[in-house]
Amino acid sequence: EGDIISVDCGVLMNDFYGDHAYTFEVGEVSPETRKLLEVTKASLYVGIDAMRRGNRVGDIGHAIQKHCEREGYGVVRELVGHGLGRKLHEDPQVPNYGKRGSGKLLQDGMVLAIEPMINMGTHRVRQLKDGWSIVTGDGKPSAHFEHDVALVDGCPVVLSTFDYIYEALGLPKNDPVFA
Template identity: 45%
Template sequence: MSIPIRTPEEIEQMRRAGRIVAECHRRIASMIRPGVTTMEIERMVDGYIRSQDAIPYTVGYNGYKYATCASVNDVIAHGFPSDAPLADGDLATIDIVAQADGWIADSAWTYAVGTLPESSRKLMQVTKECLDIGISLAQPGNRIGDVMHALQKHAEQNGFSVVRDLLGHGVGRELHEEPNFSHAGKPGKGFRLKEGMVLTIEPMINEGKLEMFIETDGWTCKTMDGKRSAQFEHTIAIVEGGPIILTEQ
């Protein structure tokens, strides 16, 4: 496994794509409410990215048609934007990838639509805490297994499960670069983080069991038991003194 190492100058160049993705999420946060459709969000994101002389990278990626993945309730990831209005109490995860100046940034966020049931509110909170744990431990010299074990332990102690079949990954000139890794880890195992690595931390946490399936469209990943899922994702650069969050909102 050959993991790309980016120079400080290259990491700096990646910031523009990160800022564009972050601004998309800020705009989604201000517009999401019952009655809005994920297709409206899709059009906003596509238009904003293009207005910044950047590329909505997932349009045409392996045949995917949209600038966003829009995953509602029991959809874990890769859901298609829809004209169906979001309902009060829904969970909606919007995943966005932008390419600017040849560099890519990737960030997903789960949004509360209206007033959530308490179980969904807790799921969102714990998933965000899992992201924060992963980022806080993403220090040079740490093993990925230790980082992900801490994240996994937090989810499971709160009664949730960690999706294993969808992975974190390196980001750079391509969307999916080495390394690829699960968000469930074994202490003392896996590669060591090194300064200059750029990767996503993107835990997908399920309210019920971890098993998932893919719909016949070849993209939409759903929980096997029909319970809800949440995800929070940032693109980060590993540097001495703590990671740089390139997609910070």
């Protein structure tokens, strides 16, 4: 009760990969945790909006970082978004932090997994002994949302959807966290 859990799944269909992440509330969460979810989800769309022809990968990360750090959150450095295609993780890496104008040039036809991972406290994370689970360095909550985005005619087109999650959980699509 009052916790959050992030689920990140990859899918292979017709020889191409998709990748998707969502952070779920477990029961009622605190206002501070809800704000973390809202800011993280909003940062996903801020990052998507920066995916424009002529921009660079660093523009995406810079937009996400600026949005989250302005709210006092830590932006995870050890885990990043990535290109998608015939492999689940392709170039380029898409950090959720960065410098404007840096990194690979964004061009039509690119497909990226944009996936901000944002912590309530420090930006640091650590892997548990199971070799898979990741937790924050200070034990505070972390949120993670991810969409697959194609660059088409110079603009981002979101290929993934959260709609099935809303439907399964009976959530309104206009909820500020889930919209």
